[in-house]
Structures are given as C-alpha cells and as structure tokens.
Amino acid sequence: MSRGGGGGAKGGGHGKATLPEKTCAACGRPFAWRKKWARDWDQVRFCSDACRTGRYARAKAALDPGRPGG
Numbered sequence: 857m858s859r860g861g862g863g864g865a866k867g868g869g870h871g872k873a874t875l876p877e878k879t880c881a882a883c884g885r886p887f888a889w890r891k892k893w894a895r896d897w898d899q900v901r902f903c904s905d906a907c908r909t910g911r912y913a914r915a916k917a918a919l920d921p922g923r924p925g926g
C-alpha cells in the first residue's frame with residue numbers, strides 16, 4: 857500500500873505578527889513593542905515618557921488626593 861499525501865503544511869499566517877507586550881509600571885496598562893524601543897525593549901518599563909518621568913503618577917495623585925487606605 858502506498859500512503860497518499862503526507863505531512864501537513866504548517867499554517868501560521870493569521871493576520872499580522874504578534875508584537876511583544878509589556879505592562880506599564882506606572883499606569884499598569886499594557887503596551888506593545890515599538891520600533892523606537894528596538895534597542896532597549898528589555899529595559900523598557902513604561903508606556904510613555906509621561907509614565908517614565910512620573911508625570912502620570914503625579915497627575916493621578918492630583919485627581920485623587922484622598923484614597924481610602926492603600
């Protein structure tokens with residue numbers, strides 16, 4: 857007997873390639889890889905300069921000055 861056909865084609869192309877993602881250490885929101893981070897992606901921790909410099913945290917604190925416990 858002879859086997860008909862053989863092997864399945866490896867399918868993979870479903871939409872665009874998935875970019876790596878991280879979670880911002882400041883705002884806690886997920887952000888995707890960007891070209892400007894190509895070199896320092898491993899060290900990137902914040903989604904934007906605002907979060908990296910702490911502006912986001914300060915703005916957030918200003919909006920909610922009094923938090924019930926923490």
Ligand SMILES: [Zn+2]
Nearest residue numbers: 880883903907
């Ligand atoms: Zn952020």
